[in-house]
Amino acid sequence: MADIHFVRKAMIEEQEPPAATTGVAGWIRENLFSSPLNAVLSILSLGFVVYVLSALLPWVMSPTWSAASLNECRELIGGGHGKACWGVIRERWLQLMFGFYPKELYWRVVLDFALLLVAVAPVLFNTLPRKMLIFSAIYPFLMPWLLWGGSIWNPVVAAAGFVLGFLAHKYAKPVLGGLTAVILAFLVPVLWWFLLAGPVADGLASVLPLALETVESRNFGGFMLSITIGVVAIAISLPIGIVLALGRQSDLFIVRSLSVGFIEFIRGVPLITLLFVASTLLNIFMPPGTDFDIILRVIIMVTLFASAYMAEVVRGGLAALPRGQYEAADALGLDFWMAQRLIIMPQALKISIPGIVSTFIGVFKDTTLVSIIGLLDPIGLSNSIRADQAWNGVVWELYGFIALMFFIFCFSMSRYSMYLERKLQTGHR
Structure with a gap:
């Protein structure tokens, strides 16, 4: 019997992939139900989320925005305690934002932070015109003048x-x-x-x-105070931390000893101790009659604290670089500062991005500690608001609003760091 061979003369047309492997159904199958164990865990997690939302949403969706006191909130919700009293946020949100800053001067604070976005934009996104960096250099001197006032x-x-x-x-x-x-x-x-x-x-x-018009520091408060301290400390701590990291690796004994001593001393002392030093002890060492602004003292201490931690983060990035990078800089005939600026530091900072951003987020959250020394940050203001008889007993609403605002700022920094890591990614995946 002769062999029969068949050769295909036309290719089969391309077919659509199975519906269960694409789109929403495909994503669910791949990420939630890819195995029996994952399916069980997904169902349990979904049940937990439904349970939490069923308890949380009725509390959040409370018709109490028009209330002027806690008693009015309870009247609006029928005397129960299962819903939030949002009237306190409607009535006191400006105070939580601006503290006791004069209301007629709110425009200065709003303008100041709007200009902050303009100033940091060319630093964060290199697609913008480089000429905008001129304003970025001017802004640090413009910011305190807008907030505190006085002579230009x-x-x-x-x-x-x-x-x-x-x-x-x-x-x-x-x-x-x-x-x-x-x-x-x-x-x-x-x-x-x-x-x-x-x-x-x-x-x-x-x-x-x-x-x-001059505004006293005692009128500063709320998120305006936290953002002011946080932004200044974050902006200044990075260059100081870079200098300290380089000093710690220096071959000069005095420079290395001073850098190590400063870093280890600051890292070994709690921030709250430094804040107490700023609020009570620092004036003792100043000449008689010196008026050293309390917010400036706090900014200095928070900046020094952040700089010590930033130095260790940058030093980790420097230690992660191969020795060949330093040898390549020497082979090109670059001096120390040119090598650091063009070859070493850009790579070290790229490696250190997660640690740098984590330090930034920690510094911003640590600004709430200033309430312990009498400054009215959002936490300090929440205590004074709850001291009012009309809102005595309101806790979760205030802390929830404050937590939400801090989450927005910190989450934004985290997202930007991930964007920057993806943009600077040069390795192979």
Whole structure:
């Protein structure tokens, strides 16, 4: 019997994949019901979520936004306790946001934080025009003037100190050498700020008085205070942490010893202790009659605390780099600072992104500790609100609102860090 062979002359048309493997059904099958164990766990988890939402949603969906007191809330919900009293948020949300800042000056706070978004945008997203970085450099001097007010010449002469330090370094380096130029770049601004800035600002104010209404620090509070402390501490702690990390790895004994001593001392002391030092002890070491703003003292201590932790995060990134990167920089003939700026530090910071953002989130959440030293952050304001007889007994609503606001800020930072990691990903998956 002869063999019969069949050769296909036409290809079969491509068919659609099974419906159970694509779309929503495919995702559910792959992620929730891929095995008997996963199916059981998914069903149990779904039941737990339904149980929680069935108890939570009636509490949240409470018709008490118009209430003016806790008693009115109870009347609106029929005398029960199973629903939230949102009237306290409607009545006190401005206080939770701005503290006791004058109401007619709220526009300054809103403008200040709107400009903050403009200032950080070119730093966070390099697709924006680089010229916007000029405003990013100006904003640190504009922010305190908008919040605290006073003469416009105070931030101007403060910025002039940095300009003088830059000019001193630029013109001293070719003549006196790099180390002397760095020392002058540090000494010239310090001498300017301590000796000349005050008289120059007063003289300019007498000639051209441009000023905003002054607001005392005791009027600061709520999320405005937390954001102010958090943003300043986050922005300053990163460069200080980088310097400390480099100092800890330095071959110079004095520089390494000072860096190690500072980092270990700060990391070994609780933040609340540093805040008590800022609020009570720091004025003892100042000259008599010195008025050192309490918020400025807190910002300094929180910044130093964050810088010590940031230094260890950056040092971990530096330690993770292969030795070949340093050797490649030496082979290219780069000096120390050029090697750090162009080769070492960009890679170390990319490796350290998760730790850096975790430190940022921790610093922002730690701003609530200032309530212990008498500053009225959102937690401190919630205590004063509950001290009002009309709202005595309201707890979960206030803390829930505060937690939601902190979650929005911290979750945004976390999402941005993940976006940045994906953008800078250069390895193979």
